[in-house]
Amino acid sequence: MKIVLRDRSLSEDSAMRWKPVTKLQFVYLMLLLMVLPQGQGASDELPDSDVDRLTEIAGTAVDEAGNAVPNAVVEIHYFDGSNPQRKKEAKADSDGKFQFSLPIAKTMLAATTFRAQSDDGSLLTFDRISRDASSQRPLPVQLQLEKTRPGTIQVVDQDNQPVEGANLLVQIGAYFTVDAFATSVPGQYTFSYPLSSGIRSVIAWKNGLGADYELYALSRNQRNDQNAKVPEFPEDGATLQLDGAESVTFIVKDGDGKPLADVEVYPWLLQKESENDQVNLSFGQTNFVEKTGADGQVTFDWMPQWQKSPVTFWLSRDGFVHSRGNYFPSKGNKKLSVVMNRTVPIRGRVVDPAGNPAPGITVVANGRGYATDPGRERVTTEHDGTFEMQVPGEQIYLLSVESEKWASDGVPTFVVNQNQPVDGVELRLRQPTVVTGRITDEATGDPIANERVGCYLYGTSLNDMEDVKIANPDGSNLYVRPMVYFSTQTDDEGRYELKLGNGNYSLRPPQRAKSVEFEVAGELE
Incomplete structure (x- = not known):
């Protein structure tokens, strides 16, 4: 089915049926495309610029009883959007209060993590900023430290002789690590971790001797087995053998x-x-x-x-x-x-519907070529709406913006060749076309609630681009076409919403059901 949106007053309801691969016998999808009119559900104001703006965090370190932990050492691990993960340390005052003022990228706020430890090492916690973090600034954070328990690891070589001077790392949960330190016993190492935190893995390595590890998590084949029991770190410690x-x-x-x-x-x-x-x-x-x-x-x-x-x-x-x-x-x-x-630079600017510079807008490039890894880069526009990003060459790219309030109709697919900068790209913001729908089980009428709905925006394929060539050293027959992925989730009633610009899309319902192809082609002016 193809749905074409041609003007701001048009709305169209359509329905279709398909047989999904798993679980559901039939699913009913209602797809509605509409443009938000001026002043209804969308704002004409640009979001505040995050350019040169620091994220303020005001936190408190407390123990399990809620009492302040004075002089706690707090580490924050964060991304600024242009560098690998960074780390900053602060020390809480006598009331357990601490502050950070850092250039944390908006899109990476939820990847920000904390490690806090009391000055005597008896209390410890790991935590992260939630995805639904408050918009309040300074961002309030409370870190609850808890008592630690010790763990030990014995490291031996292939002859079962103790290994001294090994490197060890302990993974706590999915995101955190602690170091293990040598004890007075040859080949024995110790570490501390919070009582409520599970150990996911331990690994030891040393030059000339090799490496060893143990996992304390379910394998991929076990994760859907409700009766599978997660292995636990032994109370008497683990032994790792470096055998070559x-x-x-x-x-x-x-x-x-x-x-x-x-x-x-x-x-x-x-x-x-x-x-x-x-x-x-x-x-x-x-x-x-x-x-x-x-x-x-x-x-x-x-x-x-x-x-x-x-x-x-x-x-x-x-x-x-x-x-x-x-x-x-x-x-x-x-x-x-x-x-x-x-890398090759792409330079351009983002403007608002009136043609004025749009600062603080996130611009995303999605590329595709014959290389194993597609190019992808994200930057934020400067005060004058300009941007510059560095991407892999020998790929074709789509540019789009990420914003709750705005969409862009994208830039026609263009090529980036090695050592050939791309200049003069312009993205114009507009109010988004809102795609809404509801997914239900046709047999029962029950909503398909809290399921992910994906949507792909397709660019032009390399085969359809005239006089465009990119390097293909291995003679691959790969079909090259860039795409942008959007996603949302159905609510308790099975309803979902996507905010999109113009383009050709593929809607991917849950349960691996058949995709729906449609086009958004509506202009506000």
Whole structure:
């Protein structure tokens, strides 16, 4: 079905039926497209600019009884939108109060995490800002510290002899880590963690000896099993065995063939045959990072001999495309060459419906090419509405804005070739077209509540673009077309809402049901 919106006064109801893949016998979808008229449900005012604005946080550290924890040390981990995760530390006053004033990106606020510990180390907590965080500023935060319990890890080599000087990391929940420290007992390490927090994994590694880990979580195959029991960290501690290592060297060069220094490299996933799942080293990324030297080389001397499946390493450096290198243990190739190309700038501006500069608007680029990883970048416009973003070259891109109040009709798909900056891009804001609907079980009439609804905006495919070419070194037959993904969730009545600009869309209902293709083509003026 195709629904075309041609003017601001038009609204159209349509219905369709399909047989989904799972659970539901039939689903009924009602799709309504309408444009919000001036002054009804949408504001003509631009959102306040976040340019040069700091996020103020005012917090209090308390114990389990609600009493202030004086002199608590509070760490905040945050993203500013243009750099890797950053860390800042503050010390609470005698009343347990602390403050931060930081350039936290609006879109990354929910990824902000805290670690707070009493000055004697007996109380500890980990916490994060909720997705529905208050809009109040300063943002109020209360961190409740709780008593800790000790944990121990024994590290031995392949001959079961204690290993001293090993590196250890303990994952608490999905987002947090604590370090383990050597004790007076050879090969024994200890750490502390909050009583209510579960240990997800422990890992040890040392150059020349290898690595080992244990997981305390359900494997992917067990997560839907209601009777499966989550393994717990042993009360008497864990034992990790480093039973041999391989050396893996990366040789990194730029697009001109010159050695590239200061590239951060780290491995992603490891798995030993005796474990039920992989260990994802991203949770402690900074602990595993090594940098290339002036010769563009870096060596990992602790890759475990038990690793049989391929390992992806991530490589990053400012001004260059985030890249990956793959190590295949079975092939025996322990020297890997990676070429990192420079990013290419896209420059432009965002204007409001009257053509005035629009500051503080989030602009998102979504690319697609023959490379494994599609280009994606997000920036915020400056005071004069201008923006500049750095993206991988040899891809075709769609630009869009992210805003609760505004939409853009997008920029026609355009190409970004290597070493060829793109200038003069303009995005014009308008009130969004609101797509609303309701999803029900046709057999019972019951609403399909609290389910995710996805929606894709499609750009022009490379095949349909005249005189446009991008690099395809492997001769891939991949169908290249950029897209933007939107999502929402049905409410208790099965209703959903999406705010969109002009374009061709594919609506993806829940339960893997058949998608609905439609077009938004309505102008406000």
